[in-house]
Amino acid sequence: MGGGLLVAGTTSDAGKSVVTAGICRWLVRRGVKVAPFKAQNMSLNSFVTREGAEIGRAQAMQAQAARVEPTALMNPVLLKPGSDRSSQVVLMGRPVGEMSARGYHGGRQEALLGTVTDCLEQLRSSYDAVICEGAGSPAEINLRRTDIVNMGIARAAKFPVLVVGDIDRGGVFASFFGTTALLSAEDQSLVAGYLVNKFRGDVSLLEPGLDMLYGLTGRRTYGVLPFTHGLGIDEEDGLRVSMRGAVRESVVAPPHGEEVLRVAVCAVPLMSNFTDVDALAAEPGVVVRFVDRADELADADLVVVPGTRGTVKALAWLRERGLADALVRRAAEGRPVLGICGGFQVLGERIEDEVESRAGVVDGLGLLPVRVRFDRAKTLARPVGSALGEPVEGYEIHHGVADVRGGEPFLDGCRVGAVWGTHWHGSLESDGFRRRFLVEVARAAGRRFVPAPDTSFGVLREEQLDRLGDLVEEHADTDALWRLIEGGAPSGLPFVPPGAPPAVAGAAESRGAAPDPAHQSPEGLDFAGSAGLGQVAEHHVDQEAK
Numbered sequence: 093m094g095g096g097l098l099v100a101g102t103t104s105d106a107g108k109s110v111v112t113a114g115i116c117r118w119l120v121r122r123g124v125k126v127a128p129f130k131a132q133n134m135s136l137n138s139f140v141t142r143e144g145a146e147i148g149r150a151q152a153m154q155a156q157a158a159r160v161e162p163t164a165l166m167n168p169v170l171l172k173p174g175s176d177r178s179s180q181v182v183l184m185g186r187p188v189g190e191m192s193a194r195g196y197h198g199g200r201q202e203a204l205l206g207t208v209t210d211c212l213e214q215l216r217s218s219y220d221a222v223i224c225e226g227a228g229s230p231a232e233i234n235l236r237r238t239d240i241v242n243m244g245i246a247r248a249a250k251f252p253v254l255v256v257g258d259i260d261r262g263g264v265f266a267s268f269f270g271t272t273a274l275l276s277a278e279d280q281s282l283v284a285g286y287l288v289n290k291f292r293g294d295v296s297l298l299e300p301g302l303d304m305l306y307g308l309t310g311r312r313t314y315g316v317l318p319f320t321h322g323l324g325i326d327e328e329d330g331l332r333v334s335m336r337g338a339v340r341e342s343v344v345a346p347p348h349g350e351e352v353l354r355v356a357v358c359a360v361p362l363m364s365n366f367t368d369v370d371a372l373a374a375e376p377g378v379v380v381r382f383v384d385r386a387d388e389l390a391d392a393d394l395v396v397v398p399g400t401r402g403t404v405k406a407l408a409w410l411r412e413r414g415l416a417d418a419l420v421r422r423a424a425e426g427r428p429v430l431g432i433c434g435g436f437q438v439l440g441e442r443i444e445d446e447v448e449s450r451a452g453v454v455d456g457l458g459l460l461p462v463r464v465r466f467d468r469a470k471t472l473a474r475p476v477g478s479a480l481g482e483p484v485e486g487y488e489i490h491h492g493v494a495d496v497r498g499g500e501p502f503l504d505g506c507r508v509g510a511v512w513g514t515h516w517h518g519s520l521e522s523d524g525f526r527r528r529f530l531v532e533v534a535r536a537a538g539r540r541f542v543p544a545p546d547t548s549f550g551v552l553r554e555e556q557l558d559r560l561g562d563l564v565e566e567h568a569d570t571d572a573l574w575r576l577i578e579g580g581a582p583s584g585l586p587f588v589p590p591g592a593p594p595a596v597a598g599a600a601e602s603r604g605a606a607p608d609p610a611h612q613s614p615e616g617l618d619f620a621g622s623a624g625l626g627q628v629a630e631h632h633v634d635q636e637a638k
């Protein structure tokens with residue numbers, strides 16, 4: 093049975109995903125057969141495996157770091173938020189229903205512990221090491237009892253736990269100490285120590301603090317990783333980017349030609365697979381930014397309407413913010429627009445949706461001759477094809493089915509003038525196609541932009557994974573990490589009081605949501621046959637979640 097480690101964090105965003113990837117890359121370079129694992133991921137940034145299973149993109153990225161093919165075992169539960177209070181539950185790569193957070197935490201999640209530990213055991217039987225990523229913080233005292241992704245999984249597998257803290261935010265000592273001290277004695281016995289992430293400055297100034305932390309907790313720090321720009325590959329948190337309407341602008345290498353090309357990405361609600369535009373940002377001279385105002389489209393050479401878990405919601409948002417009118421004007425002026433998946437759907441003539449929004453028939457923006465009808469079954473595919481004379485690979489994750497009634501064919505969708513639409517995600521990662529597409533965009537936008545002849549997105553991604561491996565090799569005590577992975581947590585780790593607080597009566601389960609038969613899951617909840625999943629075969633959305 094293979095060894096392993098759980099990489100937990102003091103907070104979300106502490107850098108667990110990239111540290112996990114870095115550890116995978118370090119190990120595989122050493123000749124260790126390693127796989128990543130995250131029992132449960134909450135993300136709108138997902139990926140389709142070769143077998144057609146939907147998993148978090150972060151686990152697919154970590155699998156690449158480990159140089160193995162990603163599979164559903166590596167991320168058995170994926171929660172895709174549809175609002176602040178409900179998520180689509182994807183189990184072993186297939187959607188099984190929409191659930192309220194309260195219904196999920198009130199018993200359903202707990203019932204999945206057997207399933208996720210089975211997946212982990214399967215990985216352990218075929219790999220020398222499994223590097224698990226936790227979620228949020230392991231010291232969420234309200235959720236510990238039903239946890240399946242942090243200490244729940246570490247306890248089941250008897251894996252040592254490494255807690256990652258983001259020192260750039262401050263409060264890292266208190267976070268490490270508090271994260272440890274709020275866990276039960278049994279949980280604490282697995283918390284081997286800490287890893288400081290995103291450190292800027294002189295480590296010698298930090299070291300006395302790490303010694304004091306050792307004095308307080310009896311636990312050592314396994315490494316101090318320096319702050320490094322541009323390592324946020326395949327981030328999980330699409331929801332927050334879109335909810336915040338955050339504007340982020342890519343760091344740009346100088347253009348190959350005379351001018352830069354400006355790409356504006358509409359930060360639609362429930363934006364999914366926003367990493368689709370990473371391949372554009374990787375091109376020298378292409379400036380990518382997320383926008384949420386019509387006036388920000390004025391200087392954009394290309395507007396991308398990305399995927400979304402809420403197509404009808406995104407349409408309403410585009411209309412409210414005046415972006416819909418701006419897109420219609422652009423199209424009339426022959427200025428480029430690319431719609432991807434949900435963003436393709438909104439560009440069509442009409443949408444019939446009794447599944448995702450249950451809004452019935454809704455008018456689209458009418459820029460493409462396409463009608464979309466939502467199906468309960470989800471399309472999960474890895475199509476290959478060609479466009480602009482170049483080979484293209486992509487992946488599809490959608491309930492909407494497009495009836496394309498005209499235009500020039502473009503992948504599975506179509507193109508009318510400078511407006512392009514496809515359900516395919518990831519098409520821009522195909523280098524030849526991306527260059528040809530950018531040439532077309534530059535021509536239509538009247539820009540003297542020339543794509544560099546040799547940008548390889550695959551090579552850049554590999555370089556980034558290598559940088560993560562380097563970070564771990566150069567700034568962590570890898571001998572000590574290997575001892576943890578092979579031999580588990582050191583014995584005799586002291587208990588740090590007060591430990592886990594006693595549970596308060598009247599937890600969420602007693603107020604669990606009532607089933608809503610009106611809203612069946614896409615697959616009709618027919619997954620009771622799968623191992624150990626019968627208990628969660630119910631579809632929950634409570635009123636407040638709608």
Ligand SMILES: NC(=O)CC[C@H](N)C(=O)O
Nearest residue numbers: 399400433434490491492
């Ligand atoms: N990935 C997406 O953008 C999905 C689009 C849409 N929500 C659908 O399910 O069809």
